[in-house]
Amino acid sequence: MHLAYPAVLSALLFCTGLYGVLARRNAILVLMSVELMLNAVNLNLVAFDVWLSKAAEETLHSGQALTLFTITIAAAEIGIGLAIVLAVYRNRGTSDIDKLRDTAESHDTGGPDHDASTAPQAEKAEATA
Amino acid sequence: MSPTSAALTTAADTHGFLSPTGVEIAFLLVGLVTFGAALVTVTTRQLVHAALWLVATLGGLAVEYLLLTAEFIAWVQVLIYVGSVVVLLLFGLMLTKAPIGRSPDADSGNRWAALTVALAAAATLIWVVVDAFRTTWIDLDGPAAGSTRATGESLFQNWVLPFEGLSVLLLAALVGAIVLSRQAKATATEQPGAGAGTSTGRRTTPSAPSANTPSDRSTTAPAPSVREPSATDAPAPDAPAPDAPAPAPTEPGAPSEKEPR
Numbered sequence: 001m002h003l004a005y006p007a008v009l010s011a012l013l014f015c016t017g018l019y020g021v022l023a024r025r026n027a028i029l030v031l032m033s034v035e036l037m038l039n040a041v042n043l044n045l046v047a048f049d050v051w052l053s054k055a056a057e058e059t060l061h062s063g064q065a066l067t068l069f070t071i072t073i074a075a076a077e078i079g080i081g082l083a084i085v086l087a088v089y090r091n092r093g094t095s096d097i098d099k100l101r102d103t104a105e106s107h108d109t110g111g112p113d114h115d116a117s118t119a120p121q122a123e124k125a126e127a128t129a
Numbered sequence: 130m131s132p133t134s135a136a137l138t139t140a141a142d143t144h145g146f147l148s149p150t151g152v153e154i155a156f157l158l159v160g161l162v163t164f165g166a167a168l169v170t171v172t173t174r175q176l177v178h179a180a181l182w183l184v185a186t187l188g189g190l191a192v193e194y195l196l197l198t199a200e201f202i203a204w205v206q207v208l209i210y211v212g213s214v215v216v217l218l219l220f221g222l223m224l225t226k227a228p229i230g231r232s233p234d235a236d237s238g239n240r241w242a243a244l245t246v247a248l249a250a251a252a253t254l255i256w257v258v259v260d261a262f263r264t265t266w267i268d269l270d271g272p273a274a275g276s277t278r279a280t281g282e283s284l285f286q287n288w289v290l291p292f293e294g295l296s297v298l299l300l301a302a303l304v305g306a307i308v309l310s311r312q313a314k315a316t317a318t319e320q321p322g323a324g325a326g327t328s329t330g331r332r333t334t335p336s337a338p339s340a341n342t343p344s345d346r347s348t349t350a351p352a353p354s355v356r357e358p359s360a361t362d363a364p365a366p367d368a369p370a371p372d373a374p375a376p377a378p379t380e381p382g383a384p385s386e387k388e389p390r
Contacts, residue, residue, distance in 0.1 A: 001153050003265040006197065007258040009160040013167055013186075015251035020171030022243030023236050028221045029176065032183050035214065036167055039190050042206075046199045047267065050275060054268040061283035064275055065291070067202050068284070071209050072295050076302035078214050082221040083309035095225045098237060 006047035013040035027085045027095045031078060038074045042067045152269060156196050163189030174235045176227040180218050187211050197267070199275030 013036055020033025049063020089095045149157070166185035173179050187210040194203035237243075273279070284292060 001150065001156060001197075001267045001269055003262045003267050004259050005153060005156050005160065006193065007262055008255055009156075009164065009193070011254035011258055012164050012251060013190075015247045015254065016164070016167040016171055018250055019243050019247035022246060023240045024171065025234060025237045026176060026227070026232075028218060028225065028227070029171075029179055029235065031221075032179060032218060033171055035183065035210070036170065036186065039187065039210070042202075043190060043193060046194055046197055046202055046275065050197050050199060050269070051265065051267045053274040054271070059283065060287050061275075061280060062288075064199060064202055064280050065284055065288040067199075068205060068280075069291065069295055071202075071205055072299060075209055075214060076299055078217055079302055079306045080309070082217055083306040085221060086224055087309055089225045095227075096234070 003047065003051055006043055010040045010044040010047070013037075013043065025096050025098050027088070027097050028082070030097065031081050031085070034081075035074060035078065038070060042070055045070070152196055156193060159189050159192045159196070163193065172236075174231045174233065175229075176222055176232060176235065177219070177229065180215055180222060183218070184211055184215050187215070194275075197275070198269055198273040199280075200273065201277045201280040202275055 017033045017036030017038075017040060020036060021030055024030050024033060045063040045067045049058075049061060049067075052058040052063070053061065085095050088100065092100065094100075163186055166182045166189060170179050170182040170186055173182065187206065191203045191206040191211070194200070194206060
């Protein structure tokens with residue numbers, strides 16, 4: 001098999017995942033796109049491992065071992081990521097990553113009225129306590 | 130992929146580029162299906178359909194692994210990705226109350242910038258990859274390079290220490306996921322200001338939205354801020370620092386609320 005077939009497919013899948021990460025708004029869809037990118041890397045690793053095991057007599061099978069590691073790390077990543085997304089959703093009522101701008105430095109969207117709206121609520125919280 | 134004639138002549142003695150083998154045709158067809166499913170995954174406006182098209186993509190990749198004679202990786206892919214990761218994603222979509230049907234705001238406003246970046250990256254990557262490997266061929270004959278025996282031998286002879294480290298990482302991820310979910314849940318249930326000094330020290334940021342909701346409906350709502358999305362933008366991350374320890378010592382019903390936890 002021509003090595004360019006899996007390599008090109010892997011590049012296309014990676015760029016599809018890149019587009020999804022940049023263009024999606026829902027945090028879970030961003031996680032799906034990250035999975036696409038990781039799978040593209042996996043395909044590259046497997047293809048080059050199969051090529052090297054025959055062409056260079058490489059018996060270490062490092063590509064397949066790394067693929068297994070990547071799959072496991074991706075599973076761990078999706079678990080932690082979903083836990084974070086659910087915690088954010090529980091606290092904020094949204095999983096839209098465009099609305100989670102608390103650490104942004106922009107002055108036009110968040111800025112003054114943001115602080116103005118939090119100040120009375122902080123006072124109210126102290127008053128109810 | 131368009132190799133020049135020079136590449137064709139150097140490689141034409143053993144392999145013909147214009148006469149693909151059956152494996153190559155199968156790889157190409159499955160690859161087209163996989164790529165199309167990936168495109169639908171990142172462009173569809175129905176969130177659940179995105180997860181289901183992701184199944185098609187990951188399954189297609191498993192078939193590609195089989196065509197590359199990496200059978201163990203293929204079955205691991207089917208078991209872990211199609212079996213558990215997609216189910217986790219569907220549960221996440223369900224728990225965040227993702228809208229069934231079309232959601233018009235699935236794509237962000239910087240879609241065209243993202244498309245430009247992705248197309249530029251794709252063009253660069255494909256050009257580099259095709260230019261580098263246009264005379265390289267994978268030999269798929271002989272014993273399978275990725276059979277379960279070969280993978281297991283290499284994994285448990287040469288990769289034992291990273292393998293054990295990976296299990297520690299999985300344990301850490303398990304504990305981390307439990308801690309992340311438990312902390313938010315404990316904050317939501319003990320929200321009327323219950324807690325001794327240890328628990329108030331632990332709840333830092335998640336106590337901000339629960340601190341500015343009235344305490345009379347705190348016993349019925351496990352997640353108070355979910356029910357009022359208008360107040361979701363209000364709490365700043367710097368808010369809990371002054372008022373997080375404030376409700377703790379002055380709440381009279383604190384010990385009785387703390388008991389069932």
